[in-house]
Amino acid sequence: MNPTDKxxxxxxxxxxxxxxxxxxxxxxxxxxxxxxxxxxxxxxxEQVATEAKTDKHATERLMNALCAIGLLEKNDGLYNNSEFxxxxxxxDRPGFIAGLMHSSNLWRSWxxxxxxxRTGRENAQxxxxxxxxxxxxxxxxxxxHDRAYRQAPAIVAQIDLTGTHKVLDIGGGSGAYSMAFVRAxxxxxxxxxDLPNIVTITEKYIRAExxxxxxxxxxxxxxxxxxxxxxxxxxxSAIIHINSFDENLRLVKKCAAALNRGGIIAIQDHVMGxxxxxxxxxxxxxxxxxxxxxxxxxxxENEIRxxxxxxxxxxxxxxxxxxxxxxxGRKK
Numbered sequence: 001m002n003p004t005d006k007x008x009x010x011x012x013x014x015x016x017x018x019x020x021x022x023x024x025x026x027x028x029x030x031x032x033x034x035x036x037x038x039x040x041x042x043x044x045x046e047q048v049a050t051e052a053k054t055d056k057h058a059t060e061r062l063m064n065a066l067c068a069i070g071l072l073e074k075n076d077g078l079y080n081n082s083e084f085x086x087x088x089x090x091x092d093r094p095g096f097i098a099g100l101m102h103s104s105n106l107w108r109s110w111x112x113x114x115x116x117x118r119t120g121r122e123n124a125q126x127x128x129x130x131x132x133x134x135x136x137x138x139x140x141x142x143x144x145h146d147r148a149y150r151q152a153p154a155i156v157a158q159i160d161l162t163g164t165h166k167v168l169d170i171g172g173g174s175g176a177y178s179m180a181f182v183r184a185x186x187x188x189x190x191x192x193x194d195l196p197n198i199v200t201i202t203e204k205y206i207r208a209e210x211x212x213x214x215x216x217x218x219x220x221x222x223x224x225x226x227x228x229x230x231x232x233x234x235x236x237s238a239i240i241h242i243n244s245f246d247e248n249l250r251l252v253k254k255c256a257a258a259l260n261r262g263g264i265i266a267i268q269d270h271v272m273g274x275x276x277x278x279x280x281x282x283x284x285x286x287x288x289x290x291x292x293x294x295x296x297x298x299x300x301e302n303e304i305r306x307x308x309x310x311x312x313x314x315x316x317x318x319x320x321x322x323x324x325x326x327x328x329g330r331k332k
Contacts, residue, residue, distance in 0.1 A: 007032040010180035025065050027104045034063065035089035037070070042078040043236050059102055099143025105136060109291045121294055141201050145174035148237070151322060158319045158326060159233070159266055161185055168193060168228055168231040168258060170222050170251075174205040175215055181235070182214040193218045193227060227258040234259055237268040240304070241285065244295035249307050256311040256331055263331045265313055270298040271325035302329065 007013050029035065037051045046058035052059065063079050066072040071085040087095045152330070156177065165187055169178045172192035182188050192202050192215060199217040206215050218228070223243070227234075240248045255265050270282030277283055282298045286306040289296030304327045305316050313329030320326070 001122045022069060023103075024107070025062065025069065026071065027100065027107060029062060029066055029071070030089065030100045032059075032105055033091070033145050034059070034066075035085050038072070038079060038081050039090055040081075040086065041097060042080040044078055048079065097146065099139070099146040101139035102143030105139060106288065106292070110288075113287065113291050116291055121290060134274065137197055137201060141173050141198065141205075143277045144238070145176050145205065146173065148176035149179070152177045153183070155237075155268060155321045155326065156180040156184050158321065159264065159328060161188065161233070163233040163262075164188055164264070166231045167191070167233045167235060168227055168255075170227070170234060170236045170255070171242075172235075172237075173198065173202065175202050175209075175211075175217075176205075176243070177235060177237055178215045179206075179209055180212060181233075182211060188214075191218050191231075192216075193222060195219065195221065222251060222254070227254060229258050230260060231258050231263060232260055233264045235266050235268075240267060241289050241298050242293055242296045244297070245299070245303065247295065248299070249310060252307040252313075253311040256313065259331045261331060264310075265308065265329050265331070267304060267327045268321055268324050270323070271304065271327065272298050272300045273320070274300055274302065276300070279323070301325070305329075 008014075032052050032054055033135065034048060034052055035045055037048055045056055045063065048054075048063065049056040049059040063072055064074070065230055066085075067074045067079070071089065072079050072081055073082050087093060088097050090096060161181075161184055164181075164185065167178065167181045167188060167190040169181070169190055169192045171173065171194055172178055173194060175190075178190035178192050181190050191326075192199065192206075194202060194217070196219040199219045202217050206217075220226070236251075236255070240251070243251065252265065252267075269270075270279070270285050272278070272282050272330045276286070276298070286298040287324070289298065301318060308314075308316055308327070308329040312332050314332055316327065316329040318325055
């Protein structure tokens with residue numbers, strides 16, 4: 001069921017509750033790289049298990065379930081990828097969905113929801129802490145890049161870039177939005193500010209796009225370290241939901257200090273209605289922050305506008321972007 005669907009019968013509830021089963025089947029096959037092991041060939045369970053270093057009987061049962069789902073096909077006891085599986089789940093294919101490992105990592109966080117609601121989230125780890133895990137960082141950035149790279153040009157096009165020469169991309173991850181900014185105007189250069197362990201990954205993405213002369217990196221913790229100054233635009237995509245209300249106020253004030261007069265701040269995130277139940281994806285994402293961060297949440301438009309006003313921004317506007325919204329303010 002979609003987040004906005006209503007429950008009408010007990011069957012609707014059962015279908016929603018059991019949805020995790022398909023999810024776990026797909027994620028386990030992805031983690032074990034079964035789709036990549038099979039590749040373009042037709043293989044027996046023994047071949048797949050040997051190459052994947054898994055149990056033959058368990059692997060065969062998992063592949064049967066994948067056939068039922070439609071990601072594998074089975075003929076005469078041999079298995080091959082479906083057209084979809086071949087195009088999107090095999091490594092090194094152009095359409096490979098690299099971000100699913102992040103979903104697998106989220107599974108582990110979400111499994112703690114009951115205990116976190118019961119006792120609080122003192123033991124939840126922040127993204128800043130998790131970034132010390134190289135595998136987690138690579139999968140997280142890959143997941144963020146997969147979506148951001150496709151969406152960024154359309155989102156950047158909604159921002160008035162007149163007079164913009166220097167962009168500060170805070171928590172910019174792979175640099176996907178910085179790439180869109182510098183491609184939107186020949187005179188634009190960008191700086192990706194992110195944690196030390198992340199910017200080393202960022203630089204790989206920048207080199208792959210051949211944009212080293214247009215995009216640089218600055219390592220630090222955005223709640224602690226200086227952004228420097230002289231920017232015309234501060235961009236924060238999927239950042240405020242990681243932080244507490246007060247941390248975001250400090251962060252927006254830091255952005256104001258880093259901007260030239262008349263500079264722009266643009267915040268893209270889930271933006272909630274006043275009762276915080278809608279939009280539904282934002283309400284559900286707030287739980288993702290509950291299980292994955294010690295202070296994160298999704299925030300209302302009024303809260304974001306208040307931060308901007310306190311930091312000296314006016315002429316605040318809202319624009320819609322896919323599931324999220326873009327709140328833009330200008331420094332007085």
